[in-house]
Amino acid sequence: MIMNLELVRCGYLPVIIEVEARQDYYDALDVAGVKADFSKIINYVKEREVRALETYLGYMS
DSSP states (O other): OHHHHHHHHTTOOOOOOOGGGHHHHHHHHHHHHHHOOOHHHHHHHHHHHHHHHHHHHHHHO
């Protein structure tokens, strides 16, 4: 929820982490925390943000 708060504060849409993909999210967070490699979590959130934008734009048309 904090991640979504930060996304909204920066002008992005909140993202949904599906139950089926939750382990991928946890793995990306683990890599960021243990190895200080943020590329996986950034890519994960970026992909979810694109999906959220596509869904939002789909409602607009």
